[in-house]
Amino acid sequence: MREKKEPVLKVRNLTKKFNLQDGKKLTAVNNVSFELYPGECLGIVGESGCGKSTIAKVLTQLESVTSGNITYNNRDITHLKGEEVRQNRRKIQMIFQDAAESFNPRMKIGHIVSEPLLNFKLMNKGEAESEAKKLLAMVGLTEDFMGRYPHQLSGGQKQRVAIARAISLEPEIVICDEATSALDVSIQEQVIKLLMDLQKKKGLSYVFIGHDLAVVRNISHRIIVMYLGRIVEVIDSNKLTTDAAHPYTKALLASVFSVNRKNSTEIGIIKGEPPSPSDIQPGCGFSSRCTKCIDKCLKEKPELKEIAKDHFAACHQIGDEQIKDVKV
Ligand SMILES: Nc1ncnc2c1ncn2[C@@H]1O[C@H](COP(=O)(O)OP(=O)(O)OP(=O)(O)O)[C@@H](O)[C@H]1O
Ligand code: SF4
Ligand SMILES: [Mg+2]
Incomplete structure (x- = not known):
């Protein structure tokens, strides 16, 4: 289990905006803060387009930061350049869903x-x-x-090669972006077990990004739930099913852990679509899909607040009894 020492990684007020061709800006990640502790696996979950991969890319300097900062072992790594970026990648490695596509086929x-x-x-x-x-x-x-050669390997074998390559430089942090999502369920379980074994053996810290809440919960100590570029809830994974408080997390849980759920059902059962990240409206981003929405939700953005020890949520109605049986 996670020991709370000094965080190995600290992310503060991270925002990433992309310039679109029509002159608009798209806010992919919006004022996000979190810590990653040594030996911890921190899960990040949320629907397609909520900003998970953008966080991964910013952490590994594949994308620049618009504002905010990132500290690795108390060193500011937000704006590294050239050789510093290369050296930093030794310590913060990334494994993608389609890692094998980056392999040279020859x-x-x-x-x-x-x-x-x-x-x-x-x-x-x-x-x-x-x-x-x-x-x-x-x-x-x-x-x-x-x-x-890569084409002579199965998907699971290729993903193992990607893991071997990622750990070859003895990184301290490994960011797994949908690293197991493309695999069959049984192979996915094997690869996750492998990641967990390596974590113990090598004392790695993971950021484990996925859209399947059940998978992310199995491997993670803590879970960050994202919606429209923002963190809406942070919760210990062993409290997820009993203590989740945000209407969005509850809706995800209802869809993922329903009795009729097929293995690896993706998020997407919640009715409606998230609003466009290039046209951010005032108020709570989830208001267009939330049945608990009140007037205040349309006007004020809810801040992420600590609602119990180490449990954070961003919702105007948290604390109200009615939120407990929210149905979205
Ligand atoms: N280079 C880019 N230029 C413009 N918009 C981008 C760029 N990269 C990502 N986006 C947008 O930023 C938002 C967040 O994308 P991101 O890839 O981080 O989502 P995600 O949570 O990883 O989604 P998925 O689960 O589908 O992988 C999306 O609306 C996406 O279209
Ligand atoms: S702030 Fe309002 S709209 Fe947003 S999740 Fe909470 S109740 Fe729903
Ligand atoms: Mg992604």
């Missing part, structure tokens, strides 16, 4: 896994090769995968 798996070690000049070719074998063994792949 490169053998052994080379794909050892390449980061060679690029950072941490080892010579022979040493990197034997390290690649060890890394493959760690993710449950035998030595004979060294000589295979």
Whole structure:
């Protein structure tokens, strides 16, 4: 379980806006703050387009920040440049859903896994090769995968290679963006177990991003629920089913944990669509879909407040008895 030491990563008031071709701005991430603790797995969940991948990209410097700041081990990494970005990526690695698409199809798996070690000049070719074998063994792949090409592997095997490559540089933080979403349920379980084992062995901290609340809950210690670029709730995952307070989280739970749910049902059962992030209206972003919406919700944005120890929610009606059996 998570130990509350100094956070390894601190995100403060992070906002990311994209310029659109029509001159408008799209607010993908809106004033988001959170911490990641050593050895913690922090889940981020929310519907498509709510800003999850943008957070991942900003944390790994694939996108710049519009405002706010990011601190890694008390060092401000918000505006790193050139070589500093490269060095920082050693410590904060990312695994994507389609990680294998970034593999060079003409490169053998052994080379794909050892390449980061060679690029950072941490080892010579022979040493990197034997390290690649060890890394493959760690993710449950035998030595004979060294000589295979990406197209000769299954989806689950490719994702294991992506994990081996990501941990090759001994990162402290691994950001998994839908890293298991494309896999069959049984393979997904194996890869998640592998990630959890590696976390224990190597003391990694994870940000685990997904749209499947059940999967994210299984691996995470704490869960951030996002809606329209903002955090609407932060809750310990073992309290999720009993203590979730925000109407959006409750609606997600109702859809995900319903008795009729098929495995891996995606979020999307909640009626209506989220509003456009390029036309942010005053008031609560969820008001157009929330049956508990009151006048105040249309005028004032609810702030994220601590409603119980380590439990945060952004809703004008939290605290009211009626919110307990909200149906959306
Ligand atoms: N480069 C970009 N330019 C303009 N808009 C962008 C860009 N990248 C992302 N967006 C927009 O920002 C919003 C957040 O996108 P993001 O990819 O972070 O969502 P997500 O939560 O990861 O969604 P999904 O679950 O579908 O992966 C979306 O409205 C998206 O269209
Ligand atoms: S602030 Fe209002 S509209 Fe938003 S979630 Fe709470 S009750 Fe619903
Ligand atoms: Mg995404």
